[in-house]
Amino acid sequence: MAAVEIDSLSHAFGQGDMLRTVLQNISLRIDSGEVVLLTGPSGCGKTTLLTLIGALRTVQQGRVNVLGERLDGAGRRRRQQVRRRIGMIFQGHNLLRCLTAEQNVQMGADLLPGLGYRARRDEARHWLRSVGLEDQMGKLPHDLSGGQKQRVAIARALAAHPQLLLADEPTAALDGATGREVVELLRRLAREQDCAVLIVTHDPRILDVADRILRMEDGSLLPPVE
Amino acid sequence: MRNLWQGRKIPLSWLLLSRQPVRLLVALAGISFAGILMFMQLGFRDGLFDASVTVHRLFDADLVLISPRSASSIRMAGFPRRRLVQTLADPDVEGVSPVHWGLMLWRNPETRLNRAILALGFNPDDPFFLDPGLSQKTEVLKQKGRILFDQLSRPEFGPIADWYREGRTVETEIAGNRIRVEGLVSLGTSFGADGNLLTSTETFLDLSPQKPRGSIEVGLIRLRPGSDPQQVVERLQLRLPDDVKVLTKQGFIEFEKNYWKSGTSIGFIFTLGAAMGFVVGCVIVYQVLYTDVSDHLPEYATLMAMGHRLSHLLGVVVREGFYLAVMGYVPAYLAGQGLYWFVRDATSLPVGMNATRALTVGGMILVMCMLSALLAMRRLVDADPAEIF
Numbered sequence: 001m002a003a004v005e006i007d008s009l010s011h012a013f014g015q016g017d018m019l020r021t022v023l024q025n026i027s028l029r030i031d032s033g034e035v036v037l038l039t040g041p042s043g044c045g046k047t048t049l050l051t052l053i054g055a056l057r058t059v060q061q062g063r064v065n066v067l068g069e070r071l072d073g074a075g076r077r078r079r080q081q082v083r084r085r086i087g088m089i090f091q092g093h094n095l096l097r098c099l100t101a102e103q104n105v106q107m108g109a110d111l112l113p114g115l116g117y118r119a120r121r122d123e124a125r126h127w128l129r130s131v132g133l134e135d136q137m138g139k140l141p142h143d144l145s146g147g148q149k150q151r152v153a154i155a156r157a158l159a160a161h162p163q164l165l166l167a168d169e170p171t172a173a174l175d176g177a178t179g180r181e182v183v184e185l186l187r188r189l190a191r192e193q194d195c196a197v198l199i200v201t202h203d204p205r206i207l208d209v210a211d212r213i214l215r216m217e218d219g220s221l222l223p224p225v226e
Numbered sequence: 227m228r229n230l231w232q233g234r235k236i237p238l239s240w241l242l243l244s245r246q247p248v249r250l251l252v253a254l255a256g257i258s259f260a261g262i263l264m265f266m267q268l269g270f271r272d273g274l275f276d277a278s279v280t281v282h283r284l285f286d287a288d289l290v291l292i293s294p295r296s297a298s299s300i301r302m303a304g305f306p307r308r309r310l311v312q313t314l315a316d317p318d319v320e321g322v323s324p325v326h327w328g329l330m331l332w333r334n335p336e337t338r339l340n341r342a343i344l345a346l347g348f349n350p351d352d353p354f355f356l357d358p359g360l361s362q363k364t365e366v367l368k369q370k371g372r373i374l375f376d377q378l379s380r381p382e383f384g385p386i387a388d389w390y391r392e393g394r395t396v397e398t399e400i401a402g403n404r405i406r407v408e409g410l411v412s413l414g415t416s417f418g419a420d421g422n423l424l425t426s427t428e429t430f431l432d433l434s435p436q437k438p439r440g441s442i443e444v445g446l447i448r449l450r451p452g453s454d455p456q457q458v459v460e461r462l463q464l465r466l467p468d469d470v471k472v473l474t475k476q477g478f479i480e481f482e483k484n485y486w487k488s489g490t491s492i493g494f495i496f497t498l499g500a501a502m503g504f505v506v507g508c509v510i511v512y513q514v515l516y517t518d519v520s521d522h523l524p525e526y527a528t529l530m531a532m533g534h535r536l537s538h539l540l541g542v543v544v545r546e547g548f549y550l551a552v553m554g555y556v557p558a559y560l561a562g563q564g565l566y567w568f569v570r571d572a573t574s575l576p577v578g579m580n581a582t583r584a585l586t587v588g589g590m591i592l593v594m595c596m597l598s599a600l601l602a603m604r605r606l607v608d609a610d611p612a613e614i615f
Contacts, residue, residue, distance in 0.1 A: 056531055056612040083611075084533030094528040096238075098245035103236050110235050111533050117234050140245075160532065 001068065003164045003196035004030040004053055009062030011048055022048045024219045026062070032163065035187050035197040037207060040216035046200045047168060049216070053198065054086055054166050055079040067163050084111050087157030087195070089167040089186070093149040095141040101128060101152045102137040108159035127155035130189060147178035154186055158193065165190055167199045176205055183209050239545035242518060253514040254554045257591060260507025261558025262565065264500045264587045265579075269566055271496035273577035275483045280414035280576075281344065281422060282479050286356045287323070288455050289313075289462070290478040291445035294471045298485035299344070300418035302327045304441035309470045313445075313462055318453035323354040326430045327443035332421070334384040335398040341382055344419035345373075345400075347430025354446050363409050367426040372408040379421025386410075400433045417486055445470075500590075507594045511550060515602035519543060523609050531611035540603050547599030551592045558591070559584065 011023040022045040030036050038046050051057045052064060052071070056079070059072040069082050087108075095104045105124040112120060128137055131151040141149055150170060157165060167186065171179030183199070183206045190197045199210070207213060215222040243250050281299070291310055295303035310322045326347035331340040348354065350368050353361035366372055375396075377387040387410055389396045396407040405425075413422045431437060449458060455474045462472045473481060487493040519526070526539050562579060569577045 051612045054531065080530075080533055080535060082533075083531065086533070088531050090528065090531075092524075094524060096522075096525045096528070098241045098522075099236065099238070103241070106236055107238075107529065107534075108532060156532075 001032060002029050002065070003032045003034070003067060004028070004198070005063075005065040006053070007063040009049075009052065009059065009064060011045075011052065011057075011060050022219050023052075026219075026221055028214060028221060030164075030196050030198060032196045033191065033194045035190065035209065035211045036199070037210035037213045038198060038200045038216060039202050039207070039213060042202065044216045045219040046216055050166055050168055050198065050200050053164075054088060055082040084160065085163055087160060087162030087165040089150070089153050089157050089165070089170050091169040091172050093141070093146075093153045093173075095149055095152055095156070097141055100138050100140055101133060101144065101148075104141070104152055105155045105159050108156040111160040123159055124155075127159045128152070130158075131155045131185060146173050147182060150174060150178075150182050151185065154182070154189070158189055158195075161193070163195055165195050165197045167197070167201075169201055169203070170199065171201065171203045171206060179203060180205060239542045240549060242522065242542070243546055243549060246518075249514065249518070253511065253550055254557065256510030256514070257507055257550060257554025257595070258558040258561065260503045260510065260594065261555060261587055261591050262561045263503030263506065264590055265558065265562030265583070266565060267496045267499035267503060268583050268586065269562070269569070269577045269579075270575075271493060271500075272580075272583065273569070273575045274417065274492060274496075275486055276576045277415070278417040278486050279479045279482050280416045281346070281419070282475075282482055284355050284357065284360070284413060285446055285475065286354050286448065287446035287475050288449040289447040289459060290473045290475060291447065291470050292443070292473065292478070292481070293469065296443070296471075298418060298489065299327070299416070299482055300329060302443040304437065304443055305445075305470050307440050307442045307445075309466055310442065310445035310447070312466060313447055316458060316461060316465075318449050318458050319447055320450045321448045323348060323352050323446040323448075324427070324442040325354070325444040325446060326427060326437070328430075328434060328437070329419070330400050330423075330433055332383055332423070333399045334382065335386075335389075335396065336384045339382075341420065343379070343383060343421045343423055345423050345425060345430060345433070347425050347427045350426050360411055363411060364424070366408040367424070367429070369408075370426075370429055370432070371403070371405050372425070372429065373405050374409045374411045374424040375407045376413045376415075376422035376424075377410040378412050378414045380415060383421045403433050405429070405433070417492075504590055504594060507591065508598055511547065511595050512598035512601055514550070515543065515546060515598050516605060518546065519602045519605045523605070526606055527609040527611045527613060530609060536607070539606060543603050543606060544596070544599050547595040547602075548592075551595035554595075555588050555591050558587070562587070 006026055006028050009023055009026040010021065012019050012021045014020050026049065040046055052059060053066055055066065055071055064071040066082060067085050071082065096107065102124050105127055106120055109120040109123040125137065128134060131154055133148060133151055136144060136148060144152065170182060174182060187209050293303040293305040307324055310324055313319050313322060328345055329342045330345045332343040333340050350364040353364040355361050363374060375386050386396055386407055390407055390410055397404060411424060415421065449455060459472045459474055529539060530536065566577050566579055569575060
């Protein structure tokens with residue numbers, strides 16, 4: 001089954017004279033378990049595409065199918081429910097400042113239906129161990145390094161057992177070695193879960209982790225270079 | 227219960243508040259301040275109203291007759307004394323006591339300045355006070371020109387109590403008549419009267435010759451045990467002509483309080499003060515919650531992007547408001563108790579905590595916090611999860 005299936009998707013911001021098309025006639029497909037990288041110059045529409053796949057925006061034109069749910073024409077509530085099945089990792093780590101690493105991850109695990117508090121907490125601890133932060137569970141984001149924060153964010157995204165993981169520039173705030181490490185980790189854990197991954201990046205150092213690379217320019221996908 | 231425990235989530239609202247202790251303390255100080263302000267204003271208001279009926283409370287009576295033309299304790303009109311006697315025809319009426327009630331000009335024996343004092347005239351053989359100690363003292367009033375002076379009266383009436391205790395013969399003038407203080411009693415001042423004196427019917431009428439003989443201002447009625455005062459009130463009101471009004475003792479107290487509540491701006495001023503406290507509290511809580519939501523907007527948006535429901539996040543803000551209300555109320559209540567004690571000590575006003583006021587202020591604080599939470603939520607609805615990428 002395809003995790004993401006997009007057919008002739010177009011998107012524009014603004015109205016009237018100010019109308020600016022950011023995505024033009026995009027079609028793509030991501031299979032489950034696949035790790036796909038999306039690159040391109042800044043302003044080419046990568047992030048808009050990501051937010052559309054992430055069910056964070058309403059689809060204007062074209063068909064978008066994510067995890068078997070049609071997103072074109074989906075209302076607020078429906079999109080919120082699709083989002084529960086999608087893990088998201090943001091450019092800034094976007095951790096909750098008032099929660100410890102463990103509690104932050106549990107905010108992800110809390111989305112799992114029908115699990116008791118203890119089970120969700122164990123889930124959170126399991127994912128923190130998986131990202132190698134078993135010693136930092138009680139720390140606030142404030143006391144963690146950039147790489148550690150991003151790893152907490154990964155654990156949080158995975159704790160909800162997503163079938164699709166979207167990451168927007170996950171290495172932007174990290175130095176080369178740490179960024180590399182984080183993306184490797186992301187790929188390994190996603191593979192174990194059979195979770196499709198779409199990473200938006202223009203960090204050339206991590207291009208080789210992908211199964212496939214999509215290139216965008218001016219709102220359109222470039223034909224794949226074999 | 228177990229399910230509830232299992233279903234619990236991270237106490238996000240509590241953590242949002244408690245991980246910023248300084249802001250939390252400022253918020254709580256603000257809420258408590260608003261609460262204290264409300265406690266003070268409402269306490270003063272009720273205290274002043276209670277103070278207006280210090281004398282009314284002393285009467286041993288079930289029902290009270292007054293003239294419909296009476297407006298308050300400072301403007302009591304007379305009605306025919308036989309109306310009181312007529313009530314004896316009712317099987318439930320056990321006894322009656324006529325009372326003369328009026329303000330008189332008392333000359334301060336030291337400074338020779340005149341000041342209005344509340345005088346009560348009654349039959350010394352038939353004292354009607356709840357306090358038996360008070361009733362025993364009335365024997366001396368049988369001699370004409372003798373009065374009992376209220377030692378709780380304001381000092382402007384002269385050092386009567388001191389002189390009396392020193393054993394001096396204390397004499398002064400009321401409306402040109404010489405009177406002698408023959409004892410001290412403790413009644414208490416009120417809005418209408420800065421001081422009180424008790425005397426016999428004869429002396430009272432000598433001191434105010436303009437009053438018609440057959441007329442009294444207050445008629446006290448004692449009922450047989452077991453009778454229903456409300457029923458008797460209705461019966462008597464039907465039987466008696468329109469020139470009297472029949473009240474229960476509580477009704478008599480309310481009649482006086484109502485005059486000060488509605489006939490003067492005292493109630494309005496203190497209620498306005500309490501309202502100010504409410505508004506100040508609202509502004510503070512709103513400010514705190516609004517900044518809190520604004521500061522954490524990217525985090526809320528992140529939670530929404532993760533798939534948390536908007537209603538869940540709105541619930542977080544509501545709970546923050548609730549916690550603030552509860553945590554702000556406790557110190558406000560304790561400080562209120564302390565201040566009431568202090569005010570009682572300093573002014574002898576009957577100001578105290580009662581359940582109604584404790585609940586009213588508690589309710590006001592809760593409404594204040596919930597209202598602010600609702601307003602702050604509008605900011606949360608603006609959080610667009612698509613913006614955080």
